[in-house]
Amino acid sequence: MARAVIAREDFRVHDVGLRRQAMVTDPRLLVYAHERFEQLGSQGIEHIIAREGQEFDPVKARLLVRLVVAVFDTCLDSLADWTEGTEVRPVVEIFDEVAGATRDLVT
Numbered sequence: 001m002a003r004a005v006i007a008r009e010d011f012r013v014h015d016v017g018l019r020r021q022a023m024v025t026d027p028r029l030l031v032y033a034h035e036r037f038e039q040l041g042s043q044g045i046e047h048i049i050a051r052e053g054q055e056f057d058p059v060k061a062r063l064l065v066r067l068v069v070a071v072f073d074t075c076l077d078s079l080a081d082w083t084e085g086t087e088v089r090p091v092v093e094i095f096d097e098v099a100g101a102t103r104d105l106v107t
Contacts, residue, residue, distance in 0.1 A: 016079040041065045067102070074098045 023030055044065040049056050075094040 016076055020076065020080050037069070041069070044068075071095065071098045071102055 023033060041062070045058060045061040048061040048064060049058065052061075072095065075091055075098055078089070078094050078098075079091065
């Protein structure tokens with residue numbers, strides 16, 4: 001599900017770096033981002049429970065949402081660390097690599 005969402009987005013390397021810089025320098029933007037994360041996280045939990053069934057543990061659903069966010073954030077770190085003159089890897093490719101590393105850690 002997360003991979004499908006990421007594949008639809010257009011991530012420009014320069015924009016990722018600027019947005020990350022804005023987040024750490026503007027406390028109001030950081031508060032807004034956190035509030036938005038909570039809203040989207042709640043929606044993600046609802047979607048997971050709807051997909052998996054009402055018996056699915058909401059704690060596990062919340063953990064899954066946060067894990068996917070951490071994987072995505074790691075992908076954005078890779079983009080933000082990009083240097084001029086090197087090839088820009090597609091975010092979906094980076095996501096697959098980070099998700100695989102995450103799987104290796106928890107299995």
